[in-house]
Amino acid sequence: MIEECLVVEFAVSGDRCPLAEATATTGLTVDAEPPQRRRDGNTLLQFSGPADSGLAAVLDDDDRIRYLHVARTNDRQNFRCLSREPCVVHELIDVGFLVDSIQYVDGDERYTGAVVGRDVLQGVLEAAGDTIGVTLQRMYPLGDEDDQAVAHRWDISPAQEAALKTAYEMGYFEIPKAVAASEVAAELDIGKSAFLERLRRGQRGVFGQLFG
Structure with missing residues (x-):
């Protein structure tokens, strides 16, 4: 093995x-x-x-x-x-x-x-x-903490996961926001619109599995 x-x-x-x-x-x-x-x-x-x-x-x-x-x-x-x-x-x-x-x-x-x-x-x-x-x-x-069981993996792409994780770590979800969307996008090296699109799709994928 x-x-x-x-x-x-x-x-x-x-x-x-x-x-x-x-x-x-x-x-x-x-x-x-x-x-x-x-x-x-x-x-x-x-x-x-x-x-x-x-x-x-x-x-x-x-x-x-x-x-x-x-x-x-x-x-x-x-x-x-x-x-x-x-x-x-x-x-x-x-x-x-x-x-x-x-x-x-x-x-x-x-x-x-x-x-x-x-x-x-x-x-x-x-x-x-x-x-x-x-x-x-x-x-x-690939570490053990990254290798989730297939049945329990979130239905989101790696790009969407990166957008969610980076936004969370930078404080985008805090109230009030610690950073603007443009700052998270710059960290990901993508445009603001691309970041917001990945964020929405990632959230929809996670929420769909939580509440669907």
Whole structure:
């Protein structure tokens, strides 16, 4: 049994993925679940973005996208579709990368996940090195306190969790607020609107599990 598990984050640029190109066109941030590759060569994509943002129209005009379905939930739109374009992340998945979440930001991508053991990490890094535009951003050991049971994990993305945690630690939730939203956003190195969006989505995910 291998006891060591490492959390890793990859930054991706220059990918021809429809979602990457759509966010480059619209300037949006899109949160996505790990893509599911099908035997027929198509990839199932599930993701969400701001409502009434023009994202649906851009994807609908992309010939690589099929069976696009859009459902609105409050201020967000949830998307499901098939893509004919292979996803770069599958090259890392094939050698042992356990992808947890993907975020598309203005044409670039960030993969967050884990690898089990140094040997698997080496294979993933070699695969990343052979893939144009993939670089390792962060890597750290997954501790026992971070590895919650699957049934008890919050239904929020790592980016939303970081927004909630940073806001809490900086005193954003205190009365009166110890810091402004712009200060928390600067700490996270994102824009104020992106921080507030992640905060609202994270709160909705946590409250939904607490009270739903």
